[in-house]
Amino acid sequence: MGALGLIERDDTHREVVGAAARQLSSDIPALATRLLARIRATCPSSARLVSEDEQFESVRLGLTYGLATIPEPGPERRELSQAARTGRRRAAQGVPLDELVKAYHLSVQLVWDEMVKTVREESPGRLDLLMRSSMHIWAGIERQADAAAEGYRQAQAEQRRFQDERARMLLGRLLEADEPAPELVDAVRDALGLEEDGGYAVAVTRYTRAARGGLFRHPETLDGSRVVWSPGADGDLAVISVRGEDVHRISKALEAELEGPIGLSPKVRGLASLGFARRLAETALAGRRPDDRGVIALDEHLVRSFVLSAPDLAELLRRQVMSGVLALPEHEASALLDTLACWLEVGSTTEAARRLYCHRNTVLNRLRRLEQVTSRKLDEPRDVVLLALALDAVRIG
Template sequence: MGVLGLIERDDTHREVVGSAARRLSSDVPALATRLLARIRTSCPSSARLVPEAEQLESVRLGLTYGLATIPEPGPERRELAQAARTGRRRAAQGVPLDELVKAYHLSVQLVWDELVQTVREESPGRLDLLMRSSMHVWAGIERQADAAAEAYRQAQAEQRRFQDERARMLLGRLLEADEPDPVLVDAVRDALGLEEDGWYAVAVTRYARPARGGAFRHPEVLDGSRVLWSPGADGDIAVVVTRGADTARLSPALEAELEGPIGLSPRVRGLSSLCFARRLAETALAGRRPADRGVIALDDHLVRSFVLASPDLAELLRRQIMSGLLALPEHEMSALLDTLACWLEVGSTTEAARRLYCHRNTVLNRLRRLEQVTSRKLDEPRDVVLLALALDAVRTG
């Protein structure tokens, strides 16, 4: 067959399909009603989530624009624009994507059956020409399904971004609050799917965490614990949904995730305690020494934190307990302070001597000298507590 024969054959196909499509276009209201019944029977979520009148109008427009493109697609492609509108709307209504696509499959089945029936009634001798055009008809409606699905996915992505930003804002507000607001606690629980009475810890840093992919509502996992990140006023804040009995094992994972020192709160019970835990983490971070790196857990620095929480108390401890020691020559003062710190940490003169690389008698002599200049006794529990507090008051002052 020559080129002319091919052109004539294409024109004949277009004429047959176009004539049948124009015939169906005059009966769109009835077709829309039949198609709607099929969709609402086969797609239960659509029937539940989409008002019937709205869905009927959407089906009517889809059929109208779709049938108009069968004879000649045209430059406007209104059927694809309508499909995209439908896809976005169904995403907003919560209709499952598979039901959206199924509705278009039902549409193509109905339209094809009606085209066949029309040609069989009006031009039965040309039915074979319609059959040869089946790919053209089916592909046209499949393009509508693809346009609807793509718009649906884009709308869902926008919804997730909005939900993530809302969840981030709610969590940030709860963390920064002075006192927990029950309404805000409920909103955070619902937005993030967290347990209201679960166990949590909070970590704070003065550095911004490197950007990571993934949705905010799907927490990352560090050492078996789920972690939600929230930007704070001065740095990043991590809310840790703890799994173990303590937070000690979290330290290496947090240090690998963040730069600079990190303040870590003890475990607290319930979402309503997150603002309290954030303050505890801030206290731990504020108590770091210049040489401190990595995680500073409040559990490990409670004495220092008590001192930091009250500058006036720290000054009182320095004056009343440490004034005599601070008046000593620098080398003697440093030796006594280092010996006290080591002895308090290990609780043994023998172990303190080993760590300080000196004889046990040297440690004993230094401790007796310390008792003399502070007027405190290391065999008195109350005095030991005061000396521990005073030591941190000196070293953080």
């Protein structure tokens, strides 16, 4: 711990400082023992996280390389390489960066005190020459502290990349699981800091051409809600923390941030339900029409998604409920289906007439004609459900 850098002074200065450095180098183990005691007394995390034997060896090598650079600087700068290795190691052990740097400062304080003591005892008349070299000696330790800190930061960045990759892998496994093991749920919770029983929605994206070209953005928040992304083959998946019960605002925020199409699940409870939510989001996305470009929220397209998830039943509905309508001339069939769709959406013949730009009696006549052709009654709840399902079956088909 503690290389002391190059002394770029005249020969007299170099001789004085070099002689003191060689004197200290003659008993490195004793110097390392004293320095180690100071470090472990003032750096509690280091003392707790690093074994005494390992820390002693690190201190011994640092002093050995550091003191050797004073009389013979050399091009290798082994003291800087040793500092960088120490920094990487301490990052892996979880030692705080400020304690790492403090250890180097303790090193130069001890070595400087010992050099002053040595020169005062051996050549007191040259003490002023040593004092004039103090800035160079302290600059040397700063270079080492910088090298150790840089190694520390590089190791931390590598750790974060590894942790991020591991978290994404775990989240991907959870999103694919039908009944995830409790251990997997716990691992995702700990890796990503998500609430195990929180409310979540899952969004499934499909890349556009622009997104494939590198313009796809991954927002970390949506309307104040945290978003965690997981890579997919055709598009990425987003796990969104949902506050309250309203997913509609999440849908609007997604449309503002990303190009569609995007399938959005309803809110589910708990991390263990993310696989279920992912399947619901896929169902919503699979039910999109060719002209759908934004977010397809399953909550807003339940009937369409229900029909799409059972194509055989959808065909049965088309044949049993809508065969009469489909046998009519195309313009008449389209008018009946459009009127039914509008009436189902607004629940009012008056409002349907306003939206369809026709008289209310026209709407009533079309609905009666629909009842006649399908043999279903719009005042019968069961028949209304069947007509709604059959309508989407026709439009999807």
